[in-house]
Amino acid sequence: MQAVTLGPAGTYSHRAARAVADDVSFRESVTSIVESVADGEYHRGVVPIENSIEGSVTTTLDALAENDVAVVRELVTPIRHALISQTGDFETVASHAQALAQCRAYLESEYPDANREAVASTARGVERAREDSSVAAIAHPDNAEELTVLAEDIQERTSNATRFFVVAPANERSRAGGKTSLVVYPSANYPGLLLSLLEPFAQRDINLTRVESRPSGERLGDYVFHVDFEAGLYEERTEEALAEVEALAENGWVRKLGSYDTEHVLFGSD
Numbered sequence: 064m065q066a067v068t069l070g071p072a073g074t075y076s077h078r079a080a081r082a083v084a085d086d087v088s089f090r091e092s093v094t095s096i097v098e099s100v101a102d103g104e105y106h107r108g109v110v111p112i113e114n115s116i117e118g119s120v121t122t123t124l125d126a127l128a129e130n131d132v133a134v135v136r137e138l139v140t141p142i143r144h145a146l147i148s149q150t151g152d153f154e155t156v157a158s159h160a161q162a163l164a165q166c167r168a169y170l171e172s173e174y175p176d177a178n179r180e181a182v183a184s185t186a187r188g189v190e191r192a193r194e195d196s197s198v199a200a201i202a203h204p205d206n207a208e209e210l211t212v213l214a215e216d217i218q219e220r221t222s223n224a225t226r227f228f229v230v231a232p233a234n235e236r237s238r239a240g241g242k243t244s245l246v247v248y249p250s251a252n253y254p255g256l257l258l259s260l261l262e263p264f265a266q267r268d269i270n271l272t273r274v275e276s277r278p279s280g281e282r283l284g285d286y287v288f289h290v291d292f293e294a295g296l297y298e299e300r301t302e303e304a305l306a307e308v309e310a311l312a313e314n315g316w317v318r319k320l321g322s323y324d325t326e327h328v329l330f331g332s333d
């Protein structure tokens with residue numbers, strides 16, 4: 064099977080994608096990965112959804128709200144960052160914005176005067192460091208070929224981990240699995256709306272694992288809600304809860320991304 068993920072080769076997304084497919088292709092943005100699966104160009108896409116330190120990857124949330132795709136697997140993988148450069152003498156640190164944020168304390172204490180440059184991915188940061196000796200990158204240490212690893216494990220916590228979703232064409236959505244993800248756009252705003260959307264789950268003893276609001280883009284104060292919970296779409300209690308949520312969102316829409324199980328993925332050097 065072929066999968067598409069964030070490139071170039073060597074990103075954390077690439078590491079996660081190797082657990083899904085032998086043949087991995089690359090795109091420059093999460094949005095184009097999700098779109099290329101929705102268009103049928105690829106069968107699987109691997110996208111970061113949430114990090115234990117820095118929280119949601121908002122471009123992924125928005126792409127899942129805007130494209131009709133299914134989530135078929137969830138992969139959790141440790142994220143251990145290294146500082147990589149040609150020499151110890153650099154002016155700029157280049158990496159993905161998530162990685163720069165996950166190493167904020169280290170950078171502030173060790174390199175308070177260095178410029179931070181957000182690039183499309185951690186591996187793109189390594190390319191910058193390879194081209195320019197005044198640039199250091201934050202990335203997985205396996206990317207350091209011919210460069211120097213100045214420091215390892217510079218993320219805020221050793222427990223740093225990122226969740227990835229494996230997206231598939233919408234017709235491959237599964238009802239089986241211990242977790243489910245939904246996107247709900249109620250297109251309404253009144254006191255207690257969010258409470259009413261969540262009560263159907265509490266009443267059926269369904270544990271929510273994440274609720275995130277994102278602006279709908281329509282107007283200020285209008286939100287899309289991303290909800291993950293510990294039950295499968297095949298369960299009667301889920302069907303009942305969803306019927307109530309769909310009734311509450313009758314002016315908007317509910318996207319069932321699908322049910323899946325969580326897998327923890329490790330690589331040799333993790």
Ligand SMILES: O=C(O)C(=O)C[C@]1(C(=O)O)C=C[C@@H](O)C=C1
Nearest residue numbers: 074075076111159161184185225
């Ligand atoms: O830049 C990469 O290496 C990515 O795969 C992206 C990404 C992210 O968007 O969160 C993935 C995992 C880490 O949290 C840091 C960056």
